[in-house]
Amino acid sequence: MPQTEIRDFSAALFGADGTRIVLATGTAETGSAARTIFEWLPHLAPERWDAAFARLATGETDLLSSPAPVGEAPGHPITLKVRGITLDGRVLALAEPDRDDAAALSALALLQQRILADVATGKRLQAVMHRLCLDVEAMRPGIVASVLAVDPAGRLRHLASPSLPSHFCRAIDGISIGPMVGSCGTAAFLGEPVEVTDIANDPRWAVAKDLAWPLGLKACWSSPIKAGDGRVVGTFAFYYRECRGPDEADRRIVEACLALSAIAIEHEEAGNRVEELALRDYLTGLPNRLGFQRGAGDALEAVRRMGTGLALHFVDFDNFKIVNDAFGHHVGDQVLKEVAARVAGCLRYGENIARLGGDEFAVIQRGATDDAAVEELAVRVLKAIAAPLQIGGHRLQITACLGAARSPRDGDDIAELLKNADIAVYRAKSEGHGRYRLFSDRMAEGIRAERLLERDLAEAIEKQQLDVHFQPIVDLASGRILSFEALVRWTHPVRGPVAPSEFVPIAERAGLVADLGDFVLRRACREAAGWPAAIGVSVNLSPSQLARPDFVLTVVRAVHETGLSPARLDLEITETVPLSENSAMRAMLEQLRSLGVSISLDDFGVGYSSLSYLRSFPFDRIKIDMSFVRDIGRRADAEAILKAAIGLGGALKMRTTAEGVETEAQRDWLLGQGCDEGQGYLFSRPVPAADAARLVATGAHSSLRA
Known part of the structure; x- marks a missing residue:
């Protein structure tokens, strides 16, 4: 029948229940308008219509079967069966949904709902993909379904293949994708579907055909799973037990499965990213405390099974707060990143680092069976940290202390090992900078006592339960009192008096020394304000105080609130203040001098570079260390140094x-x-404030012995 004649025929479309429907919406047609069947199936070529009506002319009624854009599953066309009838000399086309196809679409819709529910409720990706494959295989008997992921390195990773044996899955897992790597590896590489209708003879299966053929797998159709950004994140494959390609039903199912797989994989990736953020330190990229606890727990369990040892190293920087206060947190952050990278770079197989927080790090050392191995790693880590840094125009040298505990000797769980390594690093810090110590039972009791004292000291500073004593500084020629040095004292409510030589180092290690120094400064100014105007007061400064950007304001506030003239205040610093490397600190001292405050160099002569240190700032006074004075009349070298220092001043x-x-x-x-x-x-001797006031009032300077 000529095509021009065909296009003049009108047609009606009926649903399975006999009601007329509008194909575009799937709703019942209420009007009387009739449209031609060609409008419902515009994608069919004229040749197919010619063939269909030729069959009608011979008495056949089944004209054709074709998908049309309506269906129970959104986005999936339903298959319509079209049959022809003659009525009053007119050819009419009647169509109804293929009942088998409608059932398949309903099953596919249910599959989508189940898989999306599994994803939404947080089921693991492997379990979701396993269910997807089983459901698809139930819908298409004889087909073997498989889902593979593609990792960031471009390797195939097994996700689900419930009907394939484990040796087949293991053989595929880890294979790099490429243009000739079976159906899945090639599809992932090209980013497009790959149909192999004969595995035995297709060159893309040359390497792996011996895996598939014994299992009766003769053909494989694989399609890439693509994420929303276009990345290939996996493949979905159908294996056939006969040499063939996919039919229309296969394509419809795989289209849905690709979308479901992409959703599931991206959901898993998002979850992994969230978990990674939860376990990873944002600044250094190292595992954080939570990540450390998980990794360390796994490592401890592994060495238990193997019967080997493990060491936990606790690393704590020395006076790192000074870096932040003096140079800014941006420099401190760069230091942490650089040092973390250095330490990570010096580690070997079985050694892993994490940042616990602030300037505290931990290193897990597997296979540490003796103290020698632990000490070797400790030295290696501290050496990496101590190498000079150049950051933001500043040359810095950072040191750290390290404490280590071994398992099983020092603990059989991570919490106990971390506690004991913390005790060891505390002991190392009490002995100086850049030290390491291995935990022992003997040090534990002493450290616990120090920790209790540290807690009590913090409370005493906060509640201002400390006291300040004053020792006079006299004019040697006249014996007249010129000023007093303020010295902190602490009477513990249980222990009684605690020597400064005991609690000041604890304050330094605990980061309390700046608050302690500020307390002494305010108290000293308050007491000195009540003395005669000719009498001054000296206060020791710690590097932590001077590193605070607002320290000048702290001094201004102290003299303003107490009414003390700045000219009566002398601030003493030692060589531990890094003036030569820190222009901000020098500028701060110059600001203080411009206010009238005098600056003294304390403990002169005991440092490694006392003479060169004098060039870093024009001090008002040099205080010569008592170790030289003690040897007057006993050691000529001490006297020579004293003469030189006095002459230099x-x-x-x-x-x-x-x-x-x-x-x-x-x-x-x-x-x-x-x-x-x-x-x-x-x-x-140093005396309480009331006694100092009496000394000033009487002018006494030699008779008092406190």
Whole structure:
């Protein structure tokens, strides 16, 4: 029948229940308008219509079967069966849904609902894909379904293949994708479906056909699973037990399965990213405390099974707060990143680092069966940390202390090992910078006592339960009191008096020394404000205080609130303050001097670079360390150093103060060398504020022995 004649025929479309429907919406047609069948199936070529009506002319009624854009499953066309009839000389086309096809679409819709529900309720990806394959195989008997993932390195990873034997899955797992890697590897590589209708003779299966053929797998159709951004994240494959390709039903099912698989894989990726963020330190990229606990727990379980040892190293930087305060947190963050990378780079197989928080890190060392192995790693880590850094125009040298505990000797769980390694690092810090110590039972009790003392000290500082005593500094020539040095004292409510030599180092290790120093500064200014205007007060500064950007404001507030003239305040620093490397600290001292505050260099002579340190800032006073004064009359070298220091002070127009003067002979010798001032038990021990006020009032300077 000529095509022009065909197009003149009208047609009606009926549903399975006999009602007329509008194909585009699937709803019952209420009007009387009739449309031609060609409008419902516009995609069919004229040749198919010619063939269909040729069959009608011979008496056949089944004209054709074709998908049309309507169906029970959204996005999936339903198959319509079209049959022809003649009525009053007119050819009419009647169509109804293929009942078998409608059932398949209903099953596919249920499959989609189940899989999406599994994804939404958080089932693991492997379980979701396993169910998807089983459901698809039930819908298409004789087909073997398989889902593979593609990892970031471009390797195939087995997700689900419930009907394939384990040896087949293991053989595929880890294979790199490529243009000739079976159906799945090729589909993943090309990003497009690959139909292999004869595995035995297709060159893409040359390497793996011996795996498939014994299982009766003769053909394989694989399609790439693509994420929303276009990445190939996996493959979905049908294996056939006969040499053939996919039919229309296969294509419809796989189209749905590809969308479901992409949703499931992306959902898993998003969950993994969230978990990674929860377990990873944002700054250094290392595992964080939670990630460390998981990894360390797994490592401990592994060494238990193998019967080997494990060591936990606790790393804590020395005075890192000073870096943040002096140079800013942006520099501190760069230091942490650089040092973390250095330490990670020096580690070997079986050694892993994590950042626990702040400037605290932990290293797990598998296979640590003796102390020698633990010490070797400790030295390696501390050496990596101590190498000089160049960050933001600043040359920095960071040190750290390390404490280590071994399993099973020092603990059989991570919490106990971490606690004991913390005790060991605390002991290392008490001995200086850049030290390491291995935990022992002997150190535990002492450290626990120190920790209790640290807690009590923090409470005493917060509640201002400390006291300040004052030791006079006198003019050696006249014996007149010039000023007092403020010295902190602590009477523990249970232990009684605690020596500064005991609690000040604890304050330094615990990061309390800046708060302690600020307390002494305020108290000293308050007491000195009540003395005669000619009497000054000296206060020791810690590097932590001077590293605070607002320290000048702290001093201004202290003198303003107490009414003390800044000219009566002397601030003492030691060589531990990094003036030569820190222009901000020098600028801060210059600001203080511009206010009228004087600056002294304390403990002169005990540092490694005392002479060069004098060039870093124009100090007002040099305080010579008592270790040299003690040896007057006993060691010629001590006297030579004293003479040089006194002469240097005079040449630089800096006053000199000798500390630790205890005898008349020492005072006379110092006076004879031109030393300006003296401080020590010869004149007075440190005394409470009330006694200091009486000393000032009476002018006494030599009789009081506290």
